[in-house]
Amino acid sequence: MILLTGGLGYIGSHVAVELIKQGYDVVIIDDLSNSEYSVLERLSELTDTEIYFELGDVRDITFLTGVFQRYQIENVIHLAAKKAVGESVHKPLHYYDVNVSGLINLLKVLEDHRVKKFVFSSSCTVYGQPDQLPVTESTPLGDTPSPYGKTKQMCEQILESVAKVAKHQIVSLRYFNPVGAHHSGKIGELPKGVPNNLVPFITQTSAGLRDELKVFGGDYSTPDGTAIRDYIHVVDLARAHVKALMVDLGAHIALNLGTRQGYSVLEVIKAFEEVSGIELNYTIVERRAGDLPEIYGDPSLAYKKLQWKAELGLTDMMRDAWNWQQGLAK
Numbered sequence: 001m002i003l004l005t006g007g008l009g010y011i012g013s014h015v016a017v018e019l020i021k022q023g024y025d026v027v028i029i030d031d032l033s034n035s036e037y038s039v040l041e042r043l044s045e046l047t048d049t050e051i052y053f054e055l056g057d058v059r060d061i062t063f064l065t066g067v068f069q070r071y072q073i074e075n076v077i078h079l080a081a082k083k084a085v086g087e088s089v090h091k092p093l094h095y096y097d098v099n100v101s102g103l104i105n106l107l108k109v110l111e112d113h114r115v116k117k118f119v120f121s122s123s124c125t126v127y128g129q130p131d132q133l134p135v136t137e138s139t140p141l142g143d144t145p146s147p148y149g150k151t152k153q154m155c156e157q158i159l160e161s162v163a164k165v166a167k168h169q170i171v172s173l174r175y176f177n178p179v180g181a182h183h184s185g186k187i188g189e190l191p192k193g194v195p196n197n198l199v200p201f202i203t204q205t206s207a208g209l210r211d212e213l214k215v216f217g218g219d220y221s222t223p224d225g226t227a228i229r230d231y232i233h234v235v236d237l238a239r240a241h242v243k244a245l246m247v248d249l250g251a252h253i254a255l256n257l258g259t260r261q262g263y264s265v266l267e268v269i270k271a272f273e274e275v276s277g278i279e280l281n282y283t284i285v286e287r288r289a290g291d292l293p294e295i296y297g298d299p300s301l302a303y304k305k306l307q308w309k310a311e312l313g314l315t316d317m318m319r320d321a322w323n324w325q326q327g328l329a330k
């Protein structure tokens with residue numbers, strides 16, 4: 001049985017599907033703070049499988065202990081966390097509490113149980129603004145201005161220390177920019193309020209839910225002046241979690257999950273317009289505080305260790321994101 005925390009969220013729901021496809025039994029923990037119960041129903045429909053679900057908070061150690069008593073858990077994939085960079089500036093304690101205390105609680109409970117592997121959702125934000133691109137896992141961790149980024153750095157440091165004494169192996173997966181949705185259109189990203197990320201903003205604008213798309217910054221030192229990111233299809237990302245369970249990786253390893261290919265905001269907009277046939281209404285506005293001009297990652301270590309690489313391209317990401325958005329309107 002795999003314990004998947006945050007499994008009703010955007011990435012977690014896709015990880016659940018890939019795990020079930022590979023024959024794993026899954027129990028999801030989620031407090032529904034950023035997801036909906038209907039995702040569980042859609043997951044069951046999509047996989048035609050019973051998925052165990054425990055409603056609760058990873059900060060609640062009694063709850064976590066109960067879950068470990070009720071299920072025979074062999075591996076843990078820990079995704080439950082707060083993830084909005086901007087919000088973390090305004091609610092730093094909440095971010096440290098959920099992201100750092102949540103991790104510590106889970107690790108404490110694991111001390112009394114034998115699991116094989118602990119997979120952690122990290123982020124490329126741990127690199128801060130790197131001097132050289134693409135970033136590799138040996139790129140030093142940089143100054144990351146947001147409390148969110150700091151929580152991910154702290155979590156990795158905690159995991160590094162714990163790995164020296166733990167019986168389980170630990171894998172920190174550093175995601176670049178996950179986008180897209182499952183091709184079925186049954187699961188995808190469900191941002192609450194105004195989206196912080198480009199692709200949901202694009203799809204919501206195209207669906208008429210937002211008046212116009214704001215492109216933050218047109219004067220970066222990139223070829224077209226807009227910021228460059230390493231977008232990765234969420235299904236590719238999810239598959240890497242399954243691979244991470246299958247191979248021996250030593251006490252603790254951090255792996256970049258990206259594509260090595262950076263795309264600018266304008267390139268993403270163009271790809272979306274081509275896929276959807278919709279011309280986007282966008283305006284270039286001031287840079288957003290804390291945004292990096294450019295980042296993309298070298299995923300070759302993940303290939304070497306997991307035999308994993310991203311298979312889906314920007315067109316797939318845009319097609320699936322749009323398909324998901326259109327389905328939401330029905």
Ligand SMILES: NC(=O)c1ccc[n+]([C@@H]2O[C@H](COP(=O)([O-])OP(=O)(O)OC[C@H]3O[C@@H](n4cnc5c(N)ncnc54)[C@H](O)[C@@H]3O)[C@@H](O)[C@H]2O)c1
Binds near residue numbers: 007079175177
């Ligand atoms: N989406 C990205 O761009 C991105 C990039 C890098 C890393 N990550 C990390 O990946 C993980 C998953 O991100 P996501 O995009 O799927 O986010 P998400 O918000 O869609 O999913 C997180 C899930 O965790 C649940 N949750 C939050 N706090 C909880 C708590 N205290 N107890 C139990 N459940 C809780 C939420 O309800 C939600 O279902 C997070 O750790 C995030 O930091 C995400």
